[in-house]
Amino acid sequence: MSDNWSIGDTQMSSRLFLGTAAYPSPEVLKQSIAIAKPGLITVSLRRESAAGKGQDFWNIIKRTGVPVLPNTAGCHAPEEAITTAQMAREIFETNRIKLEIIGDDYTLQPDPYGLLVATEKLISLGFDVYPYMTDDLVLATRLVDLGCNVLMPWGAPIGSGRGLNNTYALKQLRERFPDKTLVIDAGIGKPSHAAAAMEMGYDAVLLNTAVAKATDPIMMAQAFAKSVEAGRAAYLAGIIAPQESATPSTPLIDRPFWHQESEKEAG
Amino acid sequence: MKIKINGTSQPLEKTLNVTALLQDNGYAGKHVAVAVNGDFVPKSEHGDYIIQDNDEIEIVAPMQGG
DSSP: OOOEEEEEEEEEESSEEOOOOOOOOOHHHHHHHHHHHHHHEEEEEEOOOTSSSSHHHHHHHHHHHHOEEEEEBBBHHHHHHHHHHHHHHHOOOSEEEOOOOOOOOOTTTTTTHHHHHHHHHHTTOOOOOEEEEOSSSHHHHHHHHHSSEEEEOOOTTTTTTOOOOHHHHHHOOOOOOTTSSSEESSSSSHHHHHHHHHTTOOOOEEESSSTSSSSSSHHHHHHHHHHHHHHHHEEEEEEOOSSSSSOOOOOOOTTTTTTTHHHHOOO | EEEETTTOOOOEEEBBBBHHHHHTTTTTTOEEEETTTEEEOOOOTTTTOOOTTTTTEEEEEEEEEE
């Protein structure tokens, strides 16, 4: 299924966004990206020693040809995130930033208040902010008011693999922001979770751990690519509404023996 | 004078701008970004930005991320 789409000026052929962390080896990372053909790949920054390996990683990523989405992972305050975003923009040469400000170390729940502060500043600096957020409707409204065109609510805590914890809230976001790009970010554990998000009308799914920590990451990357494609196709095709009672799928008119006795009695 | 680079203290024995600091510490030609005391210092300002006593310098590079 051809499903080219874009965020801003970035054209993409896939609605799967893939993280680059925690793979067993750089080779497995490369092959996972090659087979999944993600629309974006997420990257980060770390302190670099003079003999550091950041340069090798960056060369691998550049060769994939996939656009990058830098993140501000590990930041706990807006000021840290703003500085990190500025460094990321210079390093990765993109205005895109996955804004991640952690508010709770146990759940890695994003801090909604810090998110608003940093979003306002970064948008004023010309960034395209992709906020990693909870599924809170009011928070989403404030972020949109500040100028976000992309929202990235969590499905579940990062790395938990729990899937979509609150489908009610996620559906509300989709219904209330039909013109914004909505991406489920975090918590996806298996391809059916990703398909469910896409069936709900989400524009894309961002995941990392579910692929990187799979027994066979490359095969799992392919499985996710297929599930995202299937979920998107199902959404576009129009999913039937669930009903309380059964409806026969096989036409009954002129079926032999069907209700024969009762029809004789009636006749 | 003393400064910190990526959390590690080291003496600063001469006046340096960021460009010279990167060269002296083995980062010449590497794809890195710099912040001083929590503020981003863009590459275009590396030549003019003079490192001061007690400055805390962060030098970062690309890494894997989710």
